[in-house]
Amino acid sequence: MxxxxxxxxxxxxxxxxxxxxxxxxxxxxxxxxxxxxxxxxxxxxxxxxxxxxxxxxxxxxxxxxxxxxxxxxxxxxxxxxxxxxxxxxxxxxxxxxxxxxxxxxxxxxxxxxxxxxxxxxxxxxxxxTGQVLPSPPGRLxxxxxxxxxxxxxxxxxxxxxxxxxxxxxxxxxxxxxxxxxxxxxxxxxxxxxxxxxxxxxxxxxxxxxxxxxxxxxxxxxxxxxxxxxxxxxxxxxxxxxxxxxxxxxxxxxxxxxGGKNSLIVLDDADLDQAVSAIAFGAYFHQGQICMATGRVLVQRRLAAALTERLAEKARQLPVGDPAKDTVALGPIIDRRQLDHVKAIVDDSVAAGAVLEAGGTHEGLFYAATVLSNVRPGMRAFDEEIFGPVANVIVFDDDDEAAALANSTDYGLSAGILSASVGRAMALGDKLHTGLLHINDQTVADEVVNPFGGTGSSGNGTSVGGPADWEQYTHWQWVTLKETPPSYPF
Known part of the structure; x- marks a missing residue:
């Protein structure tokens, strides 16, 4: 050095x-x-x-x-x-x-x-770096x-x-x-x-x-x-x-x-807090995050008001060169990825989704976008977008929310917003994800914790924190005796 x-x-x-x-x-x-x-x-x-x-x-x-x-x-x-x-x-x-x-x-x-x-x-x-295992007397x-x-x-x-x-x-x-x-x-x-x-x-x-x-x-x-x-x-x-x-x-x-992560907003959630959480989860780093909030599942009683406020929030988020201006969103990484985002949004609107905000771009700068009336079978519901798109899906009860969240091959992250932690935990127990965040959005990770998903989100392993020893080492069994034993051969 x-x-x-x-x-x-x-x-x-x-x-x-x-x-x-x-x-x-x-x-x-x-x-x-x-x-x-x-x-x-x-x-x-x-x-x-x-x-x-x-x-x-x-x-x-x-x-x-x-x-x-x-x-x-x-x-x-x-x-x-x-x-x-x-x-x-x-x-x-x-x-x-x-x-x-x-x-x-x-x-x-x-x-x-x-x-x-x-x-x-x-x-x-x-x-x-190891353990002492049970063994007969005379052997370590x-x-x-x-x-x-x-x-x-x-x-x-x-x-x-x-x-x-x-x-x-x-x-x-x-x-x-x-x-x-x-x-x-x-x-x-x-x-x-x-x-x-x-x-x-x-x-x-x-x-x-x-x-x-x-x-x-x-x-x-x-x-x-x-x-x-x-x-x-x-x-x-x-x-x-x-x-x-x-x-x-x-x-x-x-x-x-990747991930197709759901943030579930129950009908007892605070509306302003929910809109803020959704915007961060869907738009941070232009949505180019495996944990991004790919689906916003909102209970019917809150759906109209939440969609309206989320669209207004999206329209107010500035997009531009972060090196020159104070902006919330920078560019999509390249033209290929931007074309992927644009194709999913356009195809979903053609299939019946409603464009509430955004859906436009200048060069690689894609505006924060809100789609409502998103349903299973639409690309916005099924596919990982990796772009700044919030997809609003309405549900009636907690069982339907769980079914919608689980209707994917991915299994990375989920968030649930509710005034009742007990209700949220009961719903969370039904979700098939590697990460679960109660009263937080889906982009919530710390490098000191195990991180990993299942299904199309990964091979069921975790990295980070206590998982690192299992990932980057292998076990070796070692026995020690004072003298070799005698065998009947």
Missing amino acids: SDTPIRLPDPARWHAKLFDGDWIEADATLTVIEPAAGTPLHTVGKADAAAVTRAVTQAREAQRAWAATPPRERAAVFHRAAALLEAQAPAVASLIARETGAILPKGEHEVREAIVLLQRAAAMPLQA SLARRLPLGVVGVISPFNFPLVLSLRSVAPALAVGNAVVIKPDPRTPYAGGLAIAEVLSAAGLPKGLLHVLPGDAEAGQALVEAPGVPMIAFTGSTAAGRRIGELAGRHLKKVSLEL
């Missing part, structure tokens, strides 16, 4: 480069476009399959020494990294916001959570957790720093090496920022590799023989392909995928 103060971020350090512990020239490059401005933001190295192969070989060699490093030395790396990131948080948050097309508070939130992830990683090497029987080896991390564009680091930090902390393939639209937030911080904090060379690239690099990482685990966060369609490919190679895989 150098004594020279390091500046973060430093694009000159990683311009046109990949990371293997050092910043290395790449054979190819990719240019990142700032979504809000539509102009080049920076240029990074682009990895191909050969780069992945080299990275995995180096990571396997470095991992053995890292796993044998004294726990306090491993912990110290993460303490230093957390302090460094905290000291330079404003500049890092600003570039993350620009790269992801986010308002600055979203970039600041990512950095705050990243600091907590690094602090938690610092604690892991000093925790107990142990179960201990060992690192897997090399963990491959493939992360998305929407919350790239958090969704990369939530795997990278604990995986490294328990003794693994890591190869990251961040989304090519957000390579700094999803990988290069992590490399900057951890390399400056003294992480040994070869343990962390950052390889921005396209599907070729991702497939090479999933297929690489020296990578026993893949941690993927992204779309359900991509997750299915990665799960199938990893299964053929008998790899452990963690799939954190």
Whole structure:
């Protein structure tokens, strides 16, 4: 670790480069476009399959020494990294916001959570790593957790720093090496920022590799023989392909995928609080969040008033370039995603949904949108939109609300708003979701807690908090005897 103060971020350090512990020239490059401005933001190295192969070989060699490093030395790396990131948080948050097309508070939130992830990683090497098991006299029987080896991390564009680091930090902390393939639209937030911080904090060379690239690099990482685990966060369609490919190679895989999440507003809920919660859950980061409120289920008595107030709220939310103006919504990440949002809204209106607000865009800036009269069978009801669209669905009683919320292959997050916690909990017990928030909206997560969904939202595992030990280690059974026993053979 150098004594020279390091500046973060430093694009000159990683311009046109990949990371293997050092910043290395790449054979190819990719240019990142700032979504809000539509102009080049920076240029990074682009990895191909050969780069992945080299990275995995180096990571396997470095991992053995890292796993044998004294726990306090491993912990110290993460303490230093957390302090460094905290000291330079404003500049890092600003570039993350620009790269992801986010308002600055979203970039600041990512950095705050990243600091907590690094602090938690610092604690892991000093925790107990096994159990003493029941055994006959004369034999000591142990179960201990060992690192897997090399963990491959493939992360998305929407919350790239958090969704990369939530795997990278604990995986490294328990003794693994890591190869990251961040989304090519957000390579700094999803990988290069992590490399900057951890390399400056003294992480040994070869343990962390950052390889921005396209599907070729991702497939090479999933297929690489020296990578026993893949941690993927992204779309359900991509997750299915990665799960199938990893299964053929008998790899452990963690799939954190999409959601079609319901916020249920019962007839005893406070209307103003409900409208505020819905707006945040549906529109924060332009709805480009797996936990976004994809369905607003409102009891009939409140439906008309809630829809009217929500539409008025949506019309008042400013949309624009977060780097230039104070806005609530920035741009959709790219044209392909905007076309996806627009097609779902247009098709749903054609099928009978009512456009109460929004439904328009200028360039990549899509207005906060409200659809009412949304019913099963419409694309707005069935599909994950990943855009700023609140879909209002009316129900009559709690059983119908549960049935509507459960009418999806997804199972990630749900929220229930009610003056009666007991009533809300009874309804919550009927919902098939990995996350349940009583008197809160669906975008409610902290990196210290287990996070995961079921069905099309993932493979039923969790990441974060106490779940990390289970994810990034494997059990080894060990027995010890003073002398070998005698056997009747």
